[in-house]
Amino acid sequence: xxxxxxxxxxxxxxxxxxxxxxxxxxxxxxxxxxxxxxxxxxxxxxxxxxxxxxxxxxxxxxxxxxxxxxxxxxxxxxxxxxxxxxxxxxxxxxxxxxxxxxxxxxxxxxxxxxxxxxxxxxxxxxxxxxxxxxxxxxxxxxxxxxxxxxxxxxxxxxxxxxxxxxxxxxxxxxxxxxxxxxxxxxxxxxxxxxxxxxxxxxxxxxxxxxxxxxxxxxxxxxxxxxxxxxxxxxxxxxxxxxxxxx
Numbered sequence: 001x002x003x004x005x006x007x008x009x010x011x012x013x014x015x016x017x018x019x020x021x022x023x024x025x026x027x028x029x030x031x032x033x034x035x036x037x038x039x040x041x042x043x044x045x046x047x048x049x050x051x052x053x054x055x056x057x058x059x060x061x062x063x064x065x066x067x068x069x070x071x072x073x074x075x076x077x078x079x080x081x082x083x084x085x086x087x088x089x090x091x092x093x094x095x096x097x098x099x100x101x102x103x104x105x106x107x108x109x110x111x112x113x114x115x116x117x118x119x120x121x122x123x124x125x126x127x128x129x130x131x132x133x134x135x136x137x138x139x140x141x142x143x144x145x146x147x148x149x150x151x152x153x154x155x156x157x158x159x160x161x162x163x164x165x166x167x168x169x170x171x172x173x174x175x176x177x178x179x180x181x182x183x184x185x186x187x188x189x190x191x192x193x194x195x196x197x198x199x200x201x202x203x204x205x206x207x208x209x210x211x212x213x214x215x216x217x218x219x220x221x222x223x224x225x226x227x228x229x230x231x232x233x234x235x236x237x238x239x240x241x242x243x244x245x246x
Contacts, residue, residue, distance in 0.1 A: 003053055003067040007075050011066070015048065015088060016075050021139050027090050028141035029076060032083040038151030045090035050076060055084045078143045091141075094157045096166075101129020102175055102197035105242065106163055108213055109136040109204040110234060116140060117148025118235040119202065124152035126242045132159045132166065132199075163201070167216045170199050177201065178245070179217035180237065181209050186220035195245045202238045 004012060017023040027047055030039060039046070051059060053067045076086045105123045110116050116138045123131045138145055140158050170177050175197045180186075201217075203209035214220065223232065223240055232240075 001056075001065070001067055003069060004072050005069050007072055009072070011048075012068075012072055012075055015050070018088065019076070019078060019143065021142070024091075024139070024141050027088050028146075029086055029143070030089055030146060031077045031079055031086045031143065033085055035146065035151050036085055036087055038154045039087065039089055042151075042154035044092075044154065046087050047090055048088040050086045050088075052084045059085075079147075092157075094159055096159050096161055098157075099130060099159070099169070102173070103128045103195075103246070104175075104199045105131045105238065106166075106199055106201040107131065107133040107137050108163055108201055108209060109134050109207070110202065111136075111138055111205055113138040113142040113145035114148045115205065115233070115235045117145040117150075119238050120145075120149045120156075120158055121152040122235065122239050122242060124149075124155045126246055128156065128242070128246075130157045130159060132161060132163065134163050135160060164212065164216065166199075173197075175199050176218040177216055178219045178221055178241075179209055179213055180222060180241065181214055181217075181220050182222050183214065183220055186222045188224045189221045189241055189244050190224075192219065192221060192245065198245055200238070200241055200245065202234050202241075205234055 018029045030036060048064045048066055049059060049062055050066050050068050050073060052070060052073060056067055059065050073082050073086060105119060105128055107116060107119060120131050140153060177199050179201045201209060201213055223237055
């Protein structure tokens with residue numbers, strides 16, 4: 001089996017484009033053995049697997065296995081210390097028509113990839129049914145998001161859509177929309193009972209929840225902070241709220 005040693009190789013140049021969101025139409029890149037193993041367990045479709053020669057033996061039976069040098073591998077990730085394997089994975093076919101379950105986490109315009117990834121991982125840890133992110137939220141196939149998710153997107157579906165299109169669906173299914181806000185009408189989360197079903201909405205890091213989303217809410221909730229900090233990181237707040245509700 002030959003080794004690709006040139007960073008100007010056509011396949012390498014084509015694959016490198018997947019580091020940019022505009023080129024991620026049908027596939028994306030995962031880096032590291034943990035994500036590779038999670039993808040494998042989930043039955044993900046591998047289009048190409050790039051691996052260092054000294055690490056290739058366990059993957060001998062995989063089709064589309066491509067040996068590369070450390071310099072070439074580094075071209076395919078933004079990580080300063082690649083773990084020896086990068087795989088091109090086909091995008092999952094998640095369709096909102098298939099939305100099932102009764103406990104959801106909604107992210108309205110959450111900008112930071114690390115926050116989005118952490119909250120997808122949180123939803124996975126809490127056993128929620130899906131994460132639904134707004135069109136302006138960070139891309140879940142961003143390398144930083146993928147590292148933060150730690151493979152959780154292989155365990156539960158993540159949908160990107162206009163969140164307001166779902167409000168009617170939740171209403172019809174009697175799933176309360178719980179919106180986080182510091183308005184006068186909101187209640188301390190500790191006063192909320194456990195919920196068999198809910199759609200919890202977390203907002204933008206700087207602007208919080210939109211006025212339009214507040215108007216859609218069935219329940220307004222906040223976290224009372226006895227200390228002097230102005231606010232909590234959105235992912236930390238989501239963790240407190242989710243585990244108080246389940």
